[in-house]
Amino acid sequence: MRYFIIILLMVSCSVLPSCKKCVTCTITYEKSPGDTNIRIMEDCAKKRKINDFEELAQQVADSLNGTVVCVSE
Numbered sequence: 001m002r003y004f005i006i007i008l009l010m011v012s013c014s015v016l017p018s019c020k021k022c023v024t025c026t027i028t029y030e031k032s033p034g035d036t037n038i039r040i041m042e043d044c045a046k047k048r049k050i051n052d053f054e055e056l057a058q059q060v061a062d063s064l065n066g067t068v069v070c071v072s073e
Helices: 002-015 046-063
Strands: 019-030 035-045 068-073
Touching: 002 046, 019 046, 035 046
Parallel strands: none
Antiparallel strands: 019 035, 019 068
């Protein structure tokens, strides 16, 4: 019964928007020809803030003429 409650809490936390989620965004860009740089940005917050964070990462990547990949944890 104890494990069932723990699993239930974990599942409800991943479904409810009020729970915090973490995201890691990796930005890859070329500083100079042949010199590729990687910048990693991480944040843990509520879903709405995570969406804002991913948009910010995309803007940073665009300003560097790079690409961004965000992964939720």
